[in-house]
Amino acid sequence: MAELLKVNNASMIFGGLRAVSNLTMQIDEGELIGLIGPNGAGKTTAFNMLTGVYEPSEGEITFNGQRINGKKPYQVTQMGIARTFQNIRLFSELSVLDNVKIAFNSQVRYGLAEAIGRFGRYFKEEETIEEKALALLKIFHLEKLRDETAKNLPYGEQRRLEIARALATSPKLLLLDEPAAGMNPQETKELMEMIRWIKKEFSLSILLIEHDMGLVMNVCQRIYVLEYGICIANGTPDEIKHNKRVIKAYLGEEVS
Amino acid sequence: MDTGSFAHQFAQQIVNGVSLGSIYALIALGYTMIYGIIKLINFAHGDIYMLGAYIGFVAITKAGLPFLPALIVSMIGAALAGIIIERIAYRPMRHAPRIAALITAIGVSFFLENGMILLVTPQPRTFPAVFAPTVYHIGGVVVNNQQILILASALLLMLALTYIVNKTKAGKAMRAVSYDSDAAKLMGIDTDRVISTTFALGSSLAAAAGVLVGIYYNSIDPLMGMMPGIKAFIAAVVGGIGILPGAMLGGIIMGLVEAMVSGFFSSTYRDAAAFAILILILLYKPTGLLGKNVKEKV
Amino acid sequence: MKSLRQSLHKQDLLGLGIMVVLFAVFYLLFEEEILDDYWETNVVLILINIIMSVSLNLINGLTGQFSIGHAGFMAVGAYTSAIITVKLGMDFPIALIVATVSAAFLGFLIGMPTLRLNGDYLAIATLGLGEIIRIAILNIDYVGGASGFMGIPRLTTFPIAFWITVFVVYFIKNFKNSADGRACLAIRENEIAAETMGINTTKYKVMAFTIGAGFAGTAGALFSHYYYIAHPASFTFMRSFDVLTMVVLGGLGSISGSISGAILLTGISAALADYPEWRMVIYSIVLIVLMLNRPQGIFGNKELSLKMFQSIKLGGGSRGGTAQSE
Numbered sequence: 016m017a018e019l020l021k022v023n024n025a026s027m028i029f030g031g032l033r034a035v036s037n038l039t040m041q042i043d044e045g046e047l048i049g050l051i052g053p054n055g056a057g058k059t060t061a062f063n064m065l066t067g068v069y070e071p072s073e074g075e076i077t078f079n080g081q082r083i084n085g086k087k088p089y090q091v092t093q094m095g096i097a098r099t100f101q102n103i104r105l106f107s108e109l110s111v112l113d114n115v116k117i118a119f120n121s122q123v124r125y126g127l128a129e130a131i132g133r134f135g136r137y138f139k140e141e142e143t144i145e146e147k148a149l150a151l152l153k154i155f156h157l158e159k160l161r162d163e164t165a166k167n168l169p170y171g172e173q174r175r176l177e178i179a180r181a182l183a184t185s186p187k188l189l190l191l192d193e194p195a196a197g198m199n200p201q202e203t204k205e206l207m208e209m210i211r212w213i214k215k216e217f218s219l220s221i222l223l224i225e226h227d228m229g230l231v232m233n234v235c236q237r238i239y240v241l242e243y244g245i246c247i248a249n250g251t252p253d254e255i256k257h258n259k260r261v262i263k264a265y266l267g268e269e270v271s
Numbered sequence: 272m273d274t275g276s277f278a279h280q281f282a283q284q285i286v287n288g289v290s291l292g293s294i295y296a297l298i299a300l301g302y303t304m305i306y307g308i309i310k311l312i313n314f315a316h317g318d319i320y321m322l323g324a325y326i327g328f329v330a331i332t333k334a335g336l337p338f339l340p341a342l343i344v345s346m347i348g349a350a351l352a353g354i355i356i357e358r359i360a361y362r363p364m365r366h367a368p369r370i371a372a373l374i375t376a377i378g379v380s381f382f383l384e385n386g387m388i389l390l391v392t393p394q395p396r397t398f399p400a401v402f403a404p405t406v407y408h409i410g411g412v413v414v415n416n417q418q419i420l421i422l423a424s425a426l427l428l429m430l431a432l433t434y435i436v437n438k439t440k441a442g443k444a445m446r447a448v449s450y451d452s453d454a455a456k457l458m459g460i461d462t463d464r465v466i467s468t469t470f471a472l473g474s475s476l477a478a479a480a481g482v483l484v485g486i487y488y489n490s491i492d493p494l495m496g497m498m499p500g501i502k503a504f505i506a507a508v509v510g511g512i513g514i515l516p517g518a519m520l521g522g523i524i525m526g527l528v529e530a531m532v533s534g535f536f537s538s539t540y541r542d543a544a545a546f547a548i549l550i551l552i553l554l555y556k557p558t559g560l561l562g563k564n565v566k567e568k569v
Numbered sequence: 570m571k572s573l574r575q576s577l578h579k580q581d582l583l584g585l586g587i588m589v590v591l592f593a594v595f596y597l598l599f600e601e602e603i604l605d606d607y608w609e610t611n612v613v614l615i616l617i618n619i620i621m622s623v624s625l626n627l628i629n630g631l632t633g634q635f636s637i638g639h640a641g642f643m644a645v646g647a648y649t650s651a652i653i654t655v656k657l658g659m660d661f662p663i664a665l666i667v668a669t670v671s672a673a674f675l676g677f678l679i680g681m682p683t684l685r686l687n688g689d690y691l692a693i694a695t696l697g698l699g700e701i702i703r704i705a706i707l708n709i710d711y712v713g714g715a716s717g718f719m720g721i722p723r724l725t726t727f728p729i730a731f732w733i734t735v736f737v738v739y740f741i742k743n744f745k746n747s748a749d750g751r752a753c754l755a756i757r758e759n760e761i762a763a764e765t766m767g768i769n770t771t772k773y774k775v776m777a778f779t780i781g782a783g784f785a786g787t788a789g790a791l792f793s794h795y796y797y798i799a800h801p802a803s804f805t806f807m808r809s810f811d812v813l814t815m816v817v818l819g820g821l822g823s824i825s826g827s828i829s830g831a832i833l834l835t836g837i838s839a840a841l842a843d844y845p846e847w848r849m850v851i852y853s854i855v856l857i858v859l860m861l862n863r864p865q866g867i868f869g870n871k872e873l874s875l876k877m878f879q880s881i882k883l884g885g886g887s888r889g890g891t892a893q894s895e
Binding site: 312364369374378381382386501505508537542546547 | 629806
């Protein structure tokens with residue numbers, strides 16, 4: 016399979032703190048990868064490096080052969096990496112539909128003059144975006160809530176909306192930051208199904224940060240484990256389950 | 272000879288700038304404390320300074336008080352005004368959008384300015400000279416006793432404030448609320464009271480500045496707080512908003528810049544220079560000279 | 570389901586119809602002198618203030634960038650247009666265009682570096698820049714310096730002011746409902762998320778700031794060509810505060826709100842003109858009381874729309890008032 020994302024010895028240093036240290040990672044097309052580790056291990060920092068929020072202090076990150084270092088977050092998104100946030104970041108005062116429409120923005124092909132004068136491609140493009148957005152909402156069972164203000168949605172639906180919105184940017188790689196946080200077991204199970212399904216349906220690669228071990232072991236093909244910013248293991252769920260260093264990192268010194 | 276007069280002129284402007292700057296610093300301290308604690312640009316703060324000047328004026332001319340008692344009366348009066356304004360106009364807005372609170376502050380500022388115009392007419396009043404002016408010549412530089420008075424009073428007040436904030440229980444509570452008001456509340460701190468104390472302290476410093484300015488320029492009017500208010504806020508931002516030594520430093524810098532620009536160029540550019548410094552600082556170090564960079568956590 | 574094109578055309582035609590009627594009514598009232606000059610002056614002032622508030626709303630309300638230097642751009646428009654008509658002897662339409670373009674250009678220049686700043690820092694920086702513009706003008710003798718630019722012909726008429734206002738409101742309404750407008754809304758709601766959605770936030774912030782500044786320039790040109798004079802004292806930060814108040818009072822992000830805010834505050838001010846000494850006191854009390862009771866503004870972030878009336882008539886329908894955002 017073709018290589019999609021390559022992280023080569025990337026580090027993120029804040030002052031004297033190495034939040035992520037010499038991370039090397041590879042994601043191929045169509046893979047579903049997990050990124051786990053104890054709290055404060057540097058997982059979200061790694062996401063921020065991958066999406067251009069932070070520029071790596073050392074090392075190189077490439078996506079489809081193009082360098083990500085030094086790119087702005089919006090450029091990274093336009094290259095084909097989308098993400099969700101650990102603490103949900105919706106456009107909370109806007110409608111559910113507008114939340115998704117905004118994500119289609121870089122695909123819009125009409126100019127300012129056409130928008131103000133309402134001629135040319137404006138109508139056709141607006142209708143296309145609306146159709147596409149509604150189709151996405153339908154997949155996530157949100158189409159009935161299209162006019163609801165995003166902040167009024169229940170928690171689980173906000174998470175789903177965030178994923179729908181990320182998909183609207185037509186990514187090749189989707190980064191999910193703790194998608195199951197705050198969900199009950201039933202919701203988590205549904206989410207698991209959904210992740211598998213969207214991966215196939217949208218021919219995506221997915222990188223997933225998650226604390227719910229059941230979910231990670233179940234859906235991921237490979238897993239990277241971070242501890243204190245250092246990648247201490249990577250491998251299949253089975254290998255990770257039996258890796259001594261991982262068990263030590265999670266359960267502490269005595270148990271090993 | 273030329274270089275000599277330049278040096279004199281320069282030293283003279285430093286004296287003028289430091290006197291003016293210590294006034295800005297006193298106003299800026301209140302601004303920065305109030306901003307630090309409720310994140311509100313209290314646009315009415317400059318008008319509290321005006322109010323303080325008028326209270327001092329009445330205390331001296333009508334009640335015949337000498338300088339020090341008049342200063343204290345003015346500080347107490349302004350502290351009360353600060354507490355009342357916070358209680359009536361700002362407390363209900365604490366959970367409102369911040370821009371709405373800002374508009375309310377602008378409303379309070381309009382109210383104080385125009386209320387005073389109604390009450391005392393827009394005509395400037397002559398502030399009585401509490402001390403016979405004495406002029407000292409120190410190596411060709413002119414220093415008068417009013418400048419010394421301003422500097423000494425400002426220094427004393429700043430020392431007192433630093434002591435209150437750093438050493439007393441009330442000061443500790445203020446720092447706690449400004450750091451994290453929700454956590455402070457959970458620790459049993461009465462945040463409403465702390466905020467009132469902050470307004471009282473900040474307002475009394477502004478009032479002291481008002482009286483000192485009255486003595487320095489001999490003239491007060493209901494709109495005298497507009498520009499100094501804005502400039503004091505700029506001073507607070509330049510030094511690093513929420514940081515007490517920052518406000519003092521910012522105030523002195525603003526005073527010096529104004530004195531230099533007025534002395535060497537033209538006083539019409541005085542205000543523009545103040546704003547230009549603000550913008551330069553914001554562009555190169557947005558958190559101010561003494562501020563720490565804090566990035567939003569993603 | 571009707572196509573977007575049909576439903577929008579219907580809305581636009583209806584809106585235009587209402588505007589024509591409104592215009593005709595006021596035009597006749599002024600022509601027949603049923604309403605006197607005092608009324609006409611205030612109506613023109615309201616129109617100018619609507620342009621100011623709606624354009625500031627684009628920056629503050631729609632894009633969420635806290636700017637309080639709008640008076641500076643108004644000054645640029647007021648002075649450049651006066652140079653065009655008085656010094657260069659050209660026509661008013663050219664002056665209007667030059668005023669708009671030069672204010673927009675200055676907005677672009679200022680916006681590029683300053684819009685990196687957030688919240689209150691941006692606010693104080695824009696306030697400072699507005700004042701710097703004013704002080705710079707104050708020191709240019711070519712345009713009259715401290716005594717102001719005098720002898721400007723009154724070329725602003727009620728019809729000109731009215732239709733320019735309609736144009737500006739239409740422009741900003743359509744902007745709000747376009748992809749660019751949605752990008753601005755996204756920045757207001759959550760800048761980091763907007764960036765993650767592929768939106769170049771700097772570009773859109775500068776775009777909103779440039780457009781907003783440009784229309785403030787238009788308002789300035791109308792202003793100086795109505796009052797015969799452009800004076801630095803007319804463009805202090807107090808005017809910026811005034812406009813900001815109209816925007817917040819009406820409801821940040823709501824175009825209908827900005828229009829209502831401009832009408833309400835200009836109206837109050839005019840109504841109190843007979844009591845000059847009480848005027849500003851009452852004005853400030855009204856302002857404080859309104860903000861305390863309705864901090865989200867008259868309209869919140871909703872728009873006045875037909876749906877809103879329909880839902881009132883039907884006695885329900887909480888989803889009203891969003892027609893324009895569709």
